[in-house]
Amino acid sequence: MKHRIASLILARLAIALVTAIIVSFAVFFATAMLPGDTATILLGQAATPEAVEGLRKAMHLDDPAIFRFLRWLAGVVQGDLGVSYANNMPVAKLIGGRLVNTLKLAGLTAIVAVPLALTLGITAAMLRNTLYDRCLTIAVIGIVSVPEFMIATLAVLLFAVYLNWLPAVSFTSEIRTVHDFARAYAMPVVTLTIVISAQMIRMSRAAVIETLNTPYVEMALLKGASRGRLVLRHALPNALGPIVNAVALSLSYLLGGVIIIETVFNYPGIAKLMVDAVSTRDLPLIQSCAIIFCFGFLLLTTTADIIAILSNPRLR
């Protein structure tokens, strides 16, 4: 049995690796297809054709696409993400600090959102069809239907403009005390929590309800088990797979999907960096950001699948 788990996990990791290669291929060619010639953009309208030609050669832009891809991929594997076109700094250096910021925001949101969402989802499943469950469901569907920039803007309007409790933008550089920290992060974290919790609440509620309807939970009820025991001991371990998957999907949103939140709150994260890179046509930077988002997503879904494999008692 141990052997089977190992081979299943290895197979899953192999799939992840293949996916990673395909994804990098897609990212490279998608960005390569963006309109505009890099050399012309870099040198500006006034450049002579000879100068453009020279730069193209120096940057290997005339090589076949597949070679450029392989060279780029080799660089990525070695941690060399290339040099930014816009300000000639290594991309890795540009991204470094920003990535830490994004991860900080994502981690903080995850710490708040996951326990909150799972508690709400599981209690809603336990108290199915009660007033509590109905109100929660309506609220969740309501939140899912409101776009996140709307929530973010409303939050700014309410807390920063009318109530004047919090600053409208996050100045992470001025954090000295816990109070500063809370003030800087409160709104982005709350907004992101609202956005990603909705999905997790609905998925965990559905997964737990499904297992609550199984004969073994009825059997436990007929053994005199209390409601809490039914859910925590009997239903939850079997609902773990789908719940972990829902959590992973929601969290992966924190890496790539925070563009709007970071922009609204002017938060110096990697998504904001990418938006800026797009406006300056900084190809290496766009590619690197995109690849980081993709790899983060891949890492989370792969982890979720591996947890699902490990939590399956039939494979123990």
Next chain:
Amino acid sequence: MTSLVQIRDLRVEATTDSGRTIEIIRGVDLDIAEGEIVALIGESGSGKTTIAMSLMGYARAGCNIVGGSVTVDGVDMVKLSEKDKAAVRGAKIAYVPQSAAAAFNPAIRIMDQVIEVVHIHGVMPLEEARRKAVALFRALSLPNPDSIGERYPHQVSGGQLQRLAAAMALIASPKVLIFDEPTTALDVTTQVEVLRAFKSVISAHRIAGIYVSHDLAVVAQIADRIIVLRNGEVQETGNTADILERPQHPYTQQLLAAVAPHHEPQSDASAAAEALLEVHDVSVGYGPLRSDGQPAIVAVENVSLRVARGRNLGIIGESGCGKSTLARAIAGILPPFAGGVVFDGRELGRSARSRNADQLRQVQIVFQHADTALNPAHTVEDILGRPLTFYHGMPRKQRSARIDQLLDMVKLPRNLRLRRPAELSGGQKQRVNFARALAADPRLIICDEITSALDTVVAAAVIDLLKELQRELDLAYVFISHDLSVVEAICDDIVVMYRGRKIEQITPEAMARPEHPYTQLLLSSVPKLDPAWLDNLRQDPEQVREYCQR
């Protein structure tokens, strides 16, 4: 003497999906004395499980106990609060479920589930409970009683799980036990062992309880008294012997008549008659082909059969013996990887794709579950009309007339033609399923467990219908079933399968003295209506060890 359990005028209502409420238990009275086992007998939907569950003050989702009292050991379960009910469940009244395989939590070790009742109610120290569980495992003749509790449910067989479920129910020494069809999901050879284990435990612990079943022969072995139910009402109550020998109510008589097989020689065609279907050394499997050309799992190995014109061939065997796989191979749904099928003197393609329309038309297959075989979105008219258009290219008007004829043939009223499968009863659905095969004007119909999902009385009617149609339409059947009495009633030759192989071919007349030891074991394991059958049954332990995966 006041009895241990008193149910008075019990009424249960169910809410249907459309929001209507219907009364499913209509004023039932029931008494159980100390140490007495009362059987509830009836077809599906008769309310037997609902009544049994009311003993624990429990009604399944959508059902409500709306009236009457259920007094167990002096306490009315209906009036208790949810918390007080939980205190009684498992401790004083315990439940043995129909499908133990589904009732065990796949994520928890067996021992932890068996002693969970003790954990919840705190009736004894857990260490003591573990020792008691092992003693119960031993009493229920489970293999490796000391270590079986350490396994997960998927690591033990169905028959073992069913006995483990009984141990789970007995752990806190309950006063009343509810057996809900505890052997229905088991193969007959396994059922014998489980019934024996139940019986010895029941008498050792002087347990009182309810035994729910649709199988009179099984109930005859266990119960002291039998209550016959229909549509939520008691039809007849009496001692087991009285009910079996002197049934008063016509419905009870009908039930008994449906159990006893009545074989009449079907045809005068002899076995030597011209062959309609010949199967030569067919091997079928699942999964990707390995380097030696065999699939990963071989389900049927080198099986040869011969169906003579006008004669019926039965295929019997326990679950997993490959009988349904063989049927699918003959029909070409699952192409065999070796061997061939000859129909009416001509070799058929292995896969249905390589057969022409006429070859397809002549061999039809009817599946076990009419529920899933019939498209729920289509009306009966659409379902029967499709093969008429496909095989015969019938124009509208002619098709309509033929649909009426087909409905007449399977004895369904013509006004059902506009209904959808969900609006038909189980028996009606199976008739439509069969009429669809008839629509092709086939010469051979493969019936795969077509009566297994039906109640005995309904199944008997379907079998009679098949016989009648055979006389009229010159059909031949390949009849696959795990139910020996059904096969015995309709077939002229019977093939016994075991682990993918054909081990013996016998005739119904010779069923009393089979040659192969597995056939002997299989046939002797079928319960009889005689209450002393189980006690008198002697099976060779050598054979049991060899052929049963208990």
